[in-house]
Amino acid sequence: MAARRRRDNVLVAVLAVLAVLGGGRTILGWFSTPPPGPSDDTTTKIVGRSQLAESFARDFVVTYLSASANQQDKIAEYVSSGQQVTLPSTGRQVSDPAVVFAEREVSNPQLEVWSVTISAKVGKGAGTAVGTSSSAAASTASSSGTTTSASNASATAGPGRQYYRVAVSVAAGRVRALSLPAAVDAPGRGSDLALANQNSCSPDTPFGQVVSGFLTAYLTGSGDLSRYTVPNSGMVAPAPAPFVSVETATVSTDTTGCGTGGGTARVLATVNPKATDGASPTLAYPLTMIFSAGQWQVQRIDPLPPLRNPLTVVVGDATQGPQVQSTPSSVATTSPSSAVQVPPAKQN
CATH class of the missing domain: 3.10.450.540 (Nuclear Transport Factor 2; Chain: A,)
Structure with a gap:
């Protein structure tokens, strides 16, 4: 019994010392310098990985929308062959692709996952027609520096601008789509801000x-x-x-x-x-x-x-x-x- 009490006392003493040391470290942590924020080098690498994901997503959307039934191998270059893909007998015309938005959804030291939205003109005559919405005109302006009024766009026969979102993984400079593209809505119109020049x-x-x-x-x-x-x-x-x-x-x-x-x-x-x-x-x-x-x-x-x-x-x-x-x-x-x-x- 005496030996057991001594063993219990030693265990309690060890736990008490560990608790004191842990509390001390916590108190010291209150006065320690916070960890440094992102460096220029870190930011540059994040931007670079974003551009890599955007470029890949843009190429994937164009290839996917323009592919025909006998071009399954092209799709396998971007996404797992285990995906259930049904392609039309004739590929569609796709032109003027542009990155609309990119956001990093998952991040760890080994891998990042980006959600990228791509817009493109899809349909017959896609290479020459003008977009048919104000949102399309805004997206075209970001990539080409020009816009077309809504009245002109509606008067021109041609394809509309469509929007597709793709999930892209980036790891050690390698990129891969996690799934097939999803058709999504165009970005909504934002709010007007009051100007001070009255x-x-x-x-x-x-x-x-x-x-x-x-x-x-x-x-x-x-x-x-x-x-x-x-x-x-x-x-x-x-x-x-x-x-x-x-x-x-x-x-x-x-x-x-x-x-x-x-x-x-x-x-x-x-x-x-x-x-x-x-x-x-x-x-x-x-x-x-x-x-x-x-x-x-x-x-x-x-x-x-x-x-x-x-x-x-x-x-x-x-x-x-x-x-x-x-x-x-x-x-x-x-x-x-x-x-x-x-x-x-x-x-x-």
């Missing part, structure tokens, strides 16, 4: 004159661009000039006065350009402008238009969100009493 400026305001001169010089290559930009702005006009003339359509800003005061302003300008082959669609340019040495100058072309802060979702003529604000039905045009001063052109 004050419209007439052409004779300081903002109207500087913006018009800047965009004309920027898009047509005529005039001295540096007259309208801050020193050392680094902005360079496109070369060769894409247009021969530019007509400023609207100028609006997030400040009042349209340039009668000083400070900094964000401006959204729309222009109607003309190329050598005729008129082109309206373009929009978000600009940051600053008042320096008695004149307004363009500091940069912004990647985004000026957004209302806090971000506000527009629904019809109203807005919704945590901070609900009404969207004004009209904006006032401010005409300052003084004209803008533009520095003289540089002498060559």
Whole structure:
């Protein structure tokens, strides 16, 4: 009995020491440095594996949709031959494939699984026809840089753009589809966000004159661009000039006065350009402008238009969100009493 009690006491003591040590490590963990986040190298590898999965999924969807009954071997290059595949007697025409979306669903050190959505024009005449929906036009724009209006698309006979999702495994640089593609719906239309540029400026305001001169010089290559930009702005006009003339359509800003005061302003300008082959669609340019040495100058072309802060979702003529604000039905045009001063052109 005494030996058994000593053994039990030793066991209890060992457990108590382990508990103390474990608690100590927990307390030390509170003060230790957290593990480092993803490195540039890790991020680059994830992006690379994403591109690998996307490229594979795009090729698979095109091959699968265009395959005929006697081309089962082509499908086996992408997915297990154990899949129950029924192919038509004649393959369909497929063109203009584009990656719409990719998301990593499973990840461990040995393997990743990506869900990739591909869009493509499918059907007779797929190589030349125009997409038949606004979603298709948006997807085409991301891959080719051009869009077609809904009215033009509906008036053109041809195939529609279809969407397919594929699960792709990536392991040690090797890719494989887990199953056959699934036809899915096109991405839905997103929400409009309220812009901050609520004050419209007439052409004779300081903002109207500087913006018009800047965009004309920027898009047509005529005039001295540096007259309208801050020193050392680094902005360079496109070369060769894409247009021969530019007509400023609207100028609006997030400040009042349209340039009668000083400070900094964000401006959204729309222009109607003309190329050598005729008129082109309206373009929009978000600009940051600053008042320096008695004149307004363009500091940069912004990647985004000026957004209302806090971000506000527009629904019809109203807005919704945590901070609900009404969207004004009209904006006032401010005409300052003084004209803008533009520095003289540089002498060559």
